[in-house]
Amino acid sequence: MKKIYSLTFYKNPLFVLALILGAFFFKGVFLVTIFPIFGGQDESRHYNTVQFLAEPPIKNWERSKSTAERDKDHIETYGFSDEIRRAAVATDTDALRGDIFNTIDFSDNFTGKNENAITSKQWQPYNYNLQPEVVGGSLYHKVAAYIEKFLGQDDLLVRFYAIRIFSVFLGTLTILFFYLTAKTIGFSEKNSLLLSAIVAFQPKLAMYFSNINYDVLLIPMFFLFTLAGVLALKNGLNWKNVSLLIVSTIVAIETKPTGYLLPIAFLALLSYFIYRKVREKDKNIRYAAYFLCMLAFVFLAFYLKRYLSTGGQPLGGILASIGDYLSKSLSFGRFGLTERTYWGTLGWTNSLILDKSVELLKYLEIIALAGLGFFFFGKYEKSAYLPEKKYILFLFLMTLGLQLEIRIADWHMFNDLGRIELGAPGRYFLPNLASHIILMFTGFGALLGYFKREHWFEKILLIGLLAMFSLSFYLIFNVIVYRFYL
Amino acid sequence: MENLSAKKIFLIVLAILLVIIFGRFVSNLFFPEAGINLQKGALVKLQPESSLQQQFTATREGLAKVEFLLRTPGIAFEKNDRVEMQLTDGTCQRPLQQGTLEKSFLASDNLYEFDFEKISDSKDKTFCLIATFKPNKASAKAIQFFTISEAADQPLSLRPVYENQNVFQNLNELNQRISQYKPWFLKHYLLWFVTIGFVVLSIAVVALLILL
Numbered sequence: 001m002k003k004i005y006s007l008t009f010y011k012n013p014l015f016v017l018a019l020i021l022g023a024f025f026f027k028g029v030f031l032v033t034i035f036p037i038f039g040g041q042d043e044s045r046h047y048n049t050v051q052f053l054a055e056p057p058i059k060n061w062e063r064s065k066s067t068a069e070r071d072k073d074h075i076e077t078y079g080f081s082d083e084i085r086r087a088a089v090a091t092d093t094d095a096l097r098g099d100i101f102n103t104i105d106f107s108d109n110f111t112g113k114n115e116n117a118i119t120s121k122q123w124q125p126y127n128y129n130l131q132p133e134v135v136g137g138s139l140y141h142k143v144a145a146y147i148e149k150f151l152g153q154d155d156l157l158v159r160f161y162a163i164r165i166f167s168v169f170l171g172t173l174t175i176l177f178f179y180l181t182a183k184t185i186g187f188s189e190k191n192s193l194l195l196s197a198i199v200a201f202q203p204k205l206a207m208y209f210s211n212i213n214y215d216v217l218l219i220p221m222f223f224l225f226t227l228a229g230v231l232a233l234k235n236g237l238n239w240k241n242v243s244l245l246i247v248s249t250i251v252a253i254e255t256k257p258t259g260y261l262l263p264i265a266f267l268a269l270l271s272y273f274i275y276r277k278v279r280e281k282d283k284n285i286r287y288a289a290y291f292l293c294m295l296a297f298v299f300l301a302f303y304l305k306r307y308l309s310t311g312g313q314p315l316g317g318i319l320a321s322i323g324d325y326l327s328k329s330l331s332f333g334r335f336g337l338t339e340r341t342y343w344g345t346l347g348w349t350n351s352l353i354l355d356k357s358v359e360l361l362k363y364l365e366i367i368a369l370a371g372l373g374f375f376f377f378g379k380y381e382k383s384a385y386l387p388e389k390k391y392i393l394f395l396f397l398m399t400l401g402l403q404l405e406i407r408i409a410d411w412h413m414f415n416d417l418g419r420i421e422l423g424a425p426g427r428y429f430l431p432n433l434a435s436h437i438i439l440m441f442t443g444f445g446a447l448l449g450y451f452k453r454e455h456w457f458e459k460i461l462l463i464g465l466l467a468m469f470s471l472s473f474y475l476i477f478n479v480i481v482y483r484f485y486l
Numbered sequence: 487m488e489n490l491s492a493k494k495i496f497l498i499v500l501a502i503l504l505v506i507i508f509g510r511f512v513s514n515l516f517f518p519e520a521g522i523n524l525q526k527g528a529l530v531k532l533q534p535e536s537s538l539q540q541q542f543t544a545t546r547e548g549l550a551k552v553e554f555l556l557r558t559p560g561i562a563f564e565k566n567d568r569v570e571m572q573l574t575d576g577t578c579q580r581p582l583q584q585g586t587l588e589k590s591f592l593a594s595d596n597l598y599e600f601d602f603e604k605i606s607d608s609k610d611k612t613f614c615l616i617a618t619f620k621p622n623k624a625s626a627k628a629i630q631f632f633t634i635s636e637a638a639d640q641p642l643s644l645r646p647v648y649e650n651q652n653v654f655q656n657l658n659e660l661n662q663r664i665s666q667y668k669p670w671f672l673k674h675y676l677l678w679f680v681t682i683g684f685v686v687l688s689i690a691v692v693a694l695l696i697l698l
Contacts, residue, residue, distance in 0.1 A: 101597040193698075478514060
């Protein structure tokens with residue numbers, strides 16, 4: 001009996017889950033390695049924030065206000081620590097940030113030409129500039145600063161790459177949260193594993209989790225909030241899921257302003273439970289409960305108003321600005337950019353496969369959206385392999401909420417500056433990848449149910465997995481490695 | 487039975503995808519000469535039906551390509567324009583290889599490359615490149631090559647590209663390049679460990695989910 005068990009261990013869902021998490025972690029560490037130092041999105045600024053927070057509280061070194069003008073082509077002119085600026089020069093960072101056809105000056109062995117200058121720790125990890133270029137105090141940077149201090153005796157390469165690996169660890173947790181979400185809302189064990197593997201192979205997600213950036217803490221908090229939300233919808237409010245909702249909300253707020261969507265979602269969720277509780281109660285109790293909920297929303301709106309202040313702009317001006325923003329932002333070009341940067345196809349190579357993949361994904365999303373229409377409004381029996389409507393509605397509202405939040409933030413900057421500054425790149429929407437992937441496959445599943453092809457659902461998931469797997473591998477080996485090393 | 491065949495089909499598709507991805511990867515394993523950053527200096531015009539020559543010296547064995555920078559728009563392939571390339575010995579007399587200038591796989595409007603059969607004993611040898619512009623229409627405009635600086639009479643902005651004797655040497659050189667400016671735990675053997683771990687675990691996940 002024991003022998004039979006040992007031969008079938010690979011069928012154990014926990015073993016498969018561990019394999020998915022292990023694959024994601026190893027992939028993340030490989031990505032950590034192939035992305036050159038300071039090569040991530042604003043990574044030098046984020047790492048400078050970490051170093052700034054790790055500086056001794058008593059700054060007994062000379063600091064001055066820099067008078068030199070910043071030249072965006074020369075990283076040594078940036079307001080970063082001495083160590084970052086000099087290491088960036090030593091590692092040819094400017095060559096990589098410049099023309100796409102140039103790489104760094106490689107040596108003919110395993111040690112970079114200037115590597116000893118970096119590992120000899122001759123430069124201080126301190127900001128000599130009184131106005132260092134840092135990102136506003138975020139919980140992610142504070143946690144990373146502990147790692148920076150803990151490894152204070154090691155060289156820059158050890159500290160920098162250790163923090164990147166910490167980001168990968170957060171990404172691995174994110175995949176775990178997703179698996180639990182999929183299972184909670186009613187997908188079968190195997191389908192939950194398939195969906196988790198699809199998310200684990202989504203190219204942009206793993207790329208993002210290989211960098212030093214506060215989004216790597218924000219994204220798992222959105223996934224955790226989603227998990228807590230569906231747990232609450234399944235089991236009702238209890239101390240476990242309320243704790244998860246509170247923790248994910250607080251951490252997200254403390255990480256990045258995007259996190260302010262979560263208190264709104266939290267309050268909406270609470271209002272829903274209050275409504276369910278009081279809907280059959282006495283009229284006075286009902287009205288009192290509704291009034292309290294509205295009051296809470298009003299307080300929250302006042303609290304968040306500071307992020308949306310238009311400086312006394314008249315309503316007509318605001319409406320004109322919104323119209324102007326929509327006419328400039330709702331274009332095929334901008335949507336295309338959002339799609340490309342969401343799936344992470346990079347655009348560094350003349351690859352027809354990658355261009356066509358994004359185009360295909362766009363059409364698949366439209367088909368999935370039609371499927372969701374059937375799911376919500378179609379007059380047919382819901383397929384047993386799909387989650388209940390309440391979960392899908394929750395995920396849909398989360399997706400819609402983030403879309404609105406980002407578009408509002410984008411418009412707000414447009415209103416201030418008179419130009420599109422953020423432009424809604426796809427990475428901004430990654431916090432809702434869990435909801436998005438589940439919505440897509442629910443849409444497909446609903447269409448299969450409508451056409452009486454339920455037995456195809458698992459095959460559709462497998463096709464999705466093969467697509468994400470091959471896209472991810474192609475990008476890593478034939479785009480990222482090619483760009484930086486060949 | 488039907489289920490078994492579906493699983494087999496998925497496994498075959500996985501194998502085909504891996505062959506395509508890693509086939510492309512192995513075919514990309516060429517190493518541009520380190521230390522040469524292509525520059526956008528002054529321009530040299532190449533008129534239709536005329537040629538230009540440029541000498542260069544290879545610093546290692548296995549010369550397999552030469553990269554050039556052209557001003558945008560470069561060669562309009564859709565109109566069947568082409569630049570015929572000839573690699574000769576240092577005297578520009580004895581032809582060694584022939585071909586055409588092609589757009590690089592890298593998404594740059596400027597980067598073009600001339601591929602040819604690997605020259606195993608290229609180290610320290612001087613070669614001559616002869617480029618001849620053959621447009622589809624005689625009225626075509628000249629194409630323009632960048633030189634290495636704004637000063638007059640500078641050499642073309644070009645970069646020799648090399649290939650090792652076999653794929654294992656290529657992979658080892660790639661490992662060397664990736665290992666540079668990395669901490670001790672992401673270098674050399676540990677980098678092999680991470681790479682193999684990532685590839686094996688990822689393929690295992692997909693294969694297992696197909697088989698379950």
